[in-house]
Structure formats: C-alpha cells, structure tokens
Amino acid sequence: MRKNVFVFALAVITLFVIGAFTVxxxxxxxxxxxxxxxxxxxxxxxxxxxxxxxxxHAVGTQNYICLPCPNPxxxxxxxxxxxxxxxxxxxxxxxFRDNDKQIITHFFSPNLSPIPPEVVGxxxxxxxxxxxxxxxxxxxxxxxxxxxxxxNAIAWLLLDVVGARNGPTGGDTLTDTTFVQxxxxxxxxxxxxxxxxxxxxxxxAFVPYTxxxxxxxxxxxxxADDGN
Numbered sequence: 001m002r003k004n005v006f007v008f009a010l011a012v013i014t015l016f017v018i019g020a021f022t023v024x025x026x027x028x029x030x031x032x033x034x035x036x037x038x039x040x041x042x043x044x045x046x047x048x049x050x051x052x053x054x055x056x057h058a059v060g061t062q063n064y065i066c067l068p069c070p071n072p073x074x075x076x077x078x079x080x081x082x083x084x085x086x087x088x089x090x091x092x093x094x095x096f097r098d099n100d101k102q103i104i105t106h107f108f109s110p111n112l113s114p115i116p117p118e119v120v121g122x123x124x125x126x127x128x129x130x131x132x133x134x135x136x137x138x139x140x141x142x143x144x145x146x147x148x149x150x151x152n153a154i155a156w157l158l159l160d161v162v163g164a165r166n167g168p169t170g171g172d173t174l175t176d177t178t179f180v181q182x183x184x185x186x187x188x189x190x191x192x193x194x195x196x197x198x199x200x201x202x203x204x205a206f207v208p209y210t211x212x213x214x215x216x217x218x219x220x221x222x223x224a225d226d227g228n
Contacts, residue, residue: 036214037183043147044158046179051219054174056104058211060093062154062188066195066203084197086190086205091125095213102130104174106213111137111163118162125159127180127213132171137163138180154188154209157181176217184212 034052039045046052065087067073069080073087095104109126111118112135124137138159140146146155159182164175188209194200 034214036181040147040149040156042144043156044141044144046158046181046216049219050178050216052214053217054103054215056095056097056213056215058093058095058106058209058213060091060106060209061206062088062190062209063090063092064190064205064207065089066200066205068198068201082196084195084200086195086203088190091209092206093209093211095127104129104213109137113137113163113165115161115163124162125180127174127177127215129167129171129173132169132173133167134171134174135163135165135167136161136174136177136180141179150185152187152189153185154182154211156183156185174215177215178218179216181214181216182211183214184210186210 034055036052036055066084067087069083069085069087070077071087073089074080074085090108091106093106094102095106097103105128107126107128108123110121111124112120114120114122124139126135126137128135138161141158141160145158145160148155157180159180161177161179164177166172166175186209188207188211191205191207194203194205
C-alpha cells in the first residue's frame with residue numbers, strides 16, 4: 001500500500017513539474033509592427049519595396065568644433081555661414097526600445113564595407129547593434145533627404161545605407177538595413193555663439209538631442225505591396 005502511495009505521489013510531482021516547466025517556457029516572439037510617422041512635405045520617401053523593421057529612440061549629443069570655414073569637414077564654401085563656424089564632428093547617442101532597453105549606438109566612423117562601392121574609409125553616420133555589433137553606414141539621401149520641421153531642432157533625415165558589416169561572431173541584426181530615417185528630433189543645433197573669430201577655433205560644444213531612428217530593409221514578397 002505504501003509503495004502504491006509513493007508511486008502515485010511521484011507521478012503527481014512529475015506531472016506538476018512538467019506542467020510548470022511547460023507554462024514557463026518562453027513563447028515565440030512576435031515582432032511588433034513598426035510604423036513611421038508621415039513623411040513631411042518636401043522630404044524624399046523611402047522607395048517602394050522597403051519596410052520598416054526596427055525603431056530606436058535616441059538620447060545623446062550632437063558634437064561640434066569651431067573651425068575656419070571652409071575646412072576639410074565642410075569643404076563647400078557655399079555651406080559656410082561665416083569665416084568661422086561650429087562644424088559637426090560626430091553624433092554620440094544611444095538608441096533604446098520602448099522598454100528602455102539599449103539596442104544601438106550611433107556615431108561617425110570610417111565606412112569599412114562600401115555598398116555600393118565608394119572610397120573605403122569615408123567617414124559616415126554609423127549605427128552599431130549593442131548585442132551583436134553588426135554595423136551599418138549611411139549618407140544623406142539626394143535630393144531632398146533633409147528637411148527642417150522645427151527651427152529649434154536638427155533636421156529630419158532620410159539616409160541611404162552605403163556599407164554594412166556583420167559582427168565578429170556573425171551577428172546580422174542591422175546588416176540588411178537599406179535606409180534609415182531620423183524623425184521626431186529635438187535639440188542638437190550648433191550654438192549660435194562662441195565661434196566668431198580665430199581665438200575661438202578649437203572650441204567644442206556637446207549639444208543634447210533626442211530623435212527616433214527608423215531602420216528599413218527589403219520587404220518580403222508578401223509584404224512588397226505594403227512597402228513604405
């Protein structure tokens with residue numbers, strides 16, 4: 001009798017453990033649909049056949065240095081508002097999901113994998129996945145890749161990906177990216193003072209900003225008709 005009770009108890013415990021384990025198993029993840037805001041008037045659209053797959057909310061700074069203008073960073077004299085001007089030398093930002101989980105780091109770096117071919121080493125806007133270090137480089141789309149929506153904030157942008165590289169262990173979270181949009185910006189403009197003479201050359205300014213970055217990739221065939 002005691003043996004039967006023991007066997008029964010063991011069976012109940014086994015079923016309980018199996019049931020608990022089954023309940024606690026992670027359920028398949030379903031990627032939330034990424035819906036960018038409407039593109040403002042005068043700004044280029046992401047070409048059909050591409051779909052947004054990831055969004056990151058950036059918090060960081062736009063980093064400027066006072067230089068004579070024109071200069072190697074801004075060689076076009078037409079872009080110089082004065083003989084001396086604050087010139088962007090890199091953004092420095094961290095991108096987060098809605099749950100505040102860090103997902104991407106944003107900065108400038110040399111393009112190490114040109115797609116399509118360009119001079120390897122050209123400094124480009126860069127996004128690097130925080131987990132697998134897959135990386136993409138991009139440049140502002142031409143024409144109409146930038147538009148000022150708020151005069152107190154940096155422009156909204158459409159950027160063409162010109163380079164991509166897997167992480168050192170094969171990570172590829174970002175390497176299928178074809179376009180990047182920078183929307184919903186606040187802050188980040190170069191200072192209006194502190195760079196007006198030769199004595200100001202070398203002054204730096206780290207200006208806080210926020211923005212949303214939307215990442216696109218080629219749409220699957222069944223999504224092609226809905227491409228953004």
